[in-house]
Amino acid sequence: MSGSSEVVGGVEQLILARRDAFAAGRDLYLTFAFGGSGVGRGGAGDAYDRNRPIFVQYMNPEVLSCYGLKVNGVNAEAILLNALMATRLAMLATDSYLVFPASYIFELSWFDTFLRMINPLVVNGHVRYTSPVSGVAEYRDIKASEYRKDSVNFYLTVDIKRITGQGHLVWTPRLGRSTAIDIGDQWARAISPAGELYGLVRSIAKRRHRPYARVERALEKTPERLDGQAFIKRFVENVLPAELTAVDSGRLSYFLSSAYLESYVTDLDAMMLIDLPLGELSCGVDQRYPDMKSRLVSARTFNTALGWLGLRDYVHKRATWDELAELRSSPDFGLVASAIGNGQSMSLTFAVLAARKSTHFRVAESYSQAAGNIAMIADGLTIFSERVPRSMLRADGTDMGQG
DSSP: OOOSSOOOOOHHHHHHHHHHHHHHSHHHHHHHHHOSSSTTTTOTTOOOOTTSOEEOOTTOHHHHHTTTOOTTTTTHHHHHHHHHHHHHHHHHHOSSOEEEETTHHHHOTTHHHHHHHTHHHHHTTSEEEEESSSOHHHHHHHHHHHTTTSSSOHHHHOOHHHHHTTTOOEEEEOOSOOHHHHHHHHHHHHTSTTSTTHHHHHHHHHHHTOOHHHHHHHHHTHHHHHTTOOOSHHHHHHHSSSOOOHHHHHHHHHHHHHHHHHHHHHHHTOBEEEOBTTBOOSTTHHHHOGGGGGGEEEHHHHHHHHHHTTOHHIIIIIOOHHHHHHHHTSHHHHHHHHHHHTTOHHHHHHHHHHHHTSTTOOOOOSHHHHHHHHHHHHHHHHHHHHHSOGGGBOTTSOBTTOO
């Protein structure tokens, strides 16, 4: 991948660069163009917007349970490590902040440890919490009622001061409708004959020897039977007229979690980081809501790109939180990250190949080296955009082969 001179233009050099790019850039291209979960995969109309915050769903108990993971059980340590890794990528994926629901303060037994480990982000407002009320104590009182039938109600037992520490957490209001109302609006459609949860109706009807219409009417009353409890799987299953099969329980979990994610991401005008080592952690939200595709950022794609940029070890092993915040704020990084997020694999591949021909490009071990690599690649992206024939680009500027 090294060479004696930089790619600086000319038809012959461009052809030679294309040959090198095919061999050296094949894996990266396939990741961006066909890798599945990355931003931009929905086609030219999808746009990755770094002005949007990142909604932190990768610690959510209900989302993780969709993938067989117990947030406070045997998987707790793995989930914490995954969350720290994901938070580093999420910081780079947005120019805005990361936002988590206030419920994590109460429902995650190790959340105080997580906050301590990312303390600089909390102090500087890069990580915030959201809830319909500003006070954590007021929020606790609301949620304690919703979880009143839990054997252990974390909203009554958790020491708020132990978790929130010195009060640096910044509040971001959630001003839309409650998640329970949003899910309830979708419930009736989901259990109708054309709905995705009609399998629950058929399964219960067959086991209880009841007409489908009668079971459907019974399930329609589920929001009412919850009587103010949270609209989550274990509470829903408790008010259904029969126990669910394992398959139906899984379908219910995915439906509720994807509706939850859509509600939050839409209200907050946010994105999500998905495609993580522990699982995709999207609960199929992009399949149920096609418009959500542009809101999903692939951690796998970003990690692949960081490796090509010579930044992966620096980002995950050496960089401080303050350094990550400074790095992402540079215009050079914004240009490179936008190429990653929007799936512009061809232009990024050429820029990386050109940068690697320089004696100044190296695997970064410090902030200055990381910033230097980014600057070279940003310059390469600018050169590529100026010199590549317009016939190789779509009208919107994205590379051919995308979507």
